[in-house]
Amino acid sequence: MASTNPKEIVAELPTYIRVFSDGTVERPRESPFVPPSINDPLTGVSSKDIVISQTPSVSARIYLPKLIPTNDQDHPQNFPILVYFHGGGFFFESAFSQLYHRYFNTFVSQTNVIVVSVEYRRAPEHPLPACYHDCWDALKWVASHSTQNNATNEDPWLISHGNLQRVFIGGDSAGGNIVHNVAMRAGTEPLPCDVKIVGAIFSHPYFCSSNPIGSEVVKGGHEQSLAYLVWGFVYPSAPGGIDNPMVNPLAPAAPSLDGLGCSKILVCVASDDKLRDRGVWYCEGVRKSGWHGELELFEEKGEDHVYHIFHPESENAMKLTQRLRLFLQ
Template sequence: MVSSNNNGEVSYEFLPFLRIYKDGSVERFLDSPYVPPSLGVSVSSKDVNISPHISARIYIPTQLSNTNQKLPILAYFHGGGFCIESAFSFLSHRYINTLVSQAKVVVISVEYRLAPENPLPMAYEDSWAALKWIASQSIQDQIHLKEPWLLNHADFSRFFVGGDSAGANIAHNISIRATHEGLNNDVKIYGVLLSHPYFLGSKPIGLEPGFDNDYDKNLLYKTWDFVYPNAPGGFDSPLINPFSNDAPSLSGLQCSRLLICVAEKDELRERGVRYFNAIKKSDWKGKVELFEVQGEDHCFQILNLESENAKTMFKRLAAFLN
């Protein structure tokens, strides 16, 4: 939101996403409106505080509320280039409601802090802290301190991590971190879902356009510069380029299942396909799948979830989570 005393003095504009005022306030242009959690006919949701700076919205199928049935659990991270959107926005809420309704899973949609107020790597640190908190809910001692919906309905033997776009980038990076550092109570990530993952690199691959100087960089590259100024390695930081020389081996992922979703017209398609091929060629022992939708663009299933292609994708996501 914009501070009421900014007097219109603009410090910086990062269009089309946002404007920064000299008083430090930020005006975001592409955020969808905040919506509250709801107790719906098919899906119920509520908000929880994980720490003073991190929160989340938990979703369960409504019919579970009076039972102790256990379902797969998905830690979900929203997209938005690390600088817009929210776990509590209309688009995110509508999308997760649809996913939970069809897949019959428990979802924890994480609200991490955004740039420019909190430049990267803050979003990664918030998301890692949230993942550890979710895993801690599997411990059976101190039950009075647990979140009841997770205690009663989350099957941690079927624990998934996933996201869309920047959220898929987060999901990849914290899954890699979990491989090396471990999670509370020795919880293991069973599956990883990367939908239209936001990966880049200093050199174009496949059909990606090249560029000769800073002015030729497209919005995807400008966004990384904006949200992580002076990132170690730049566009070849392991955080944005999982194929860089300094990136951990993909073969080390401890999950058993991996789904990468791409769209034909998405500028990020080539990176997602390369990720799939790299996993296949590595020594990773799990099952990896690529799901491509023809004729669609980036995160189409969130923006137009009533389309036939979106309905097909929801069925594919539901099948993977179950």
């Protein structure tokens, strides 16, 4: 009699992700994917999906603000460019998900910037550091438009309306962690056409270490906290484990934060967020490192993790968007 092998869970972060013995993965909390839209009926923002690289597979959804009709063909409207890395613990959510699509339609209409929302490879199918390489490659692809002779898959929106003198990077949660790692790489490795990162936005960034701080000190032990468990799940082979410099930028072996390759930084935190204290910790670490640039901490009281992504039309989300608009413009 032939034996049957029932599908078993071989790894999981309860309620977030399950990995099965046959290799399939379930992400119960992920919002559904939605298509891009030209001239969104509510905001007038247009979006489209583009392929940056086939091997590895890296793509993005680009958002273009509503253009004002003009007769001046010699001076098209130009906008700052925000290269964005979505959150989701490195393992769920997407640049194509309903959650981020709704957020960026609202955000772009309020800020008048072009957003390149990067679809990077996710764990566990692609463990870290894959996503860091993908996001760096996406930034390089954007920078390569500065010469306007990028023979490979150049994008007309970036050519016609992108201001390559005003390139920013940003991300929330795990995406905020990616921002740090991309900015550190930009401090040692030049971008194409000598493009510089003007500023970096860290929204509720994810960091951790073996020594718990502030609100991380909980019953049951730090090793059982979600932040600790996520790192082991997405980067099981990380040298140094939870004190790897990619997740603990203040670890003894970590390079100095004075090497961050951007001119200004905005760290955003929320008072009720479990990652709040790490955001403040990171901001203080940058300040003490001797990094030469403008550094600002923005805190919203009475809000939880990535409230602005979940409720982009709320009063506090609009307040944060206006703060980001000032930073980007």
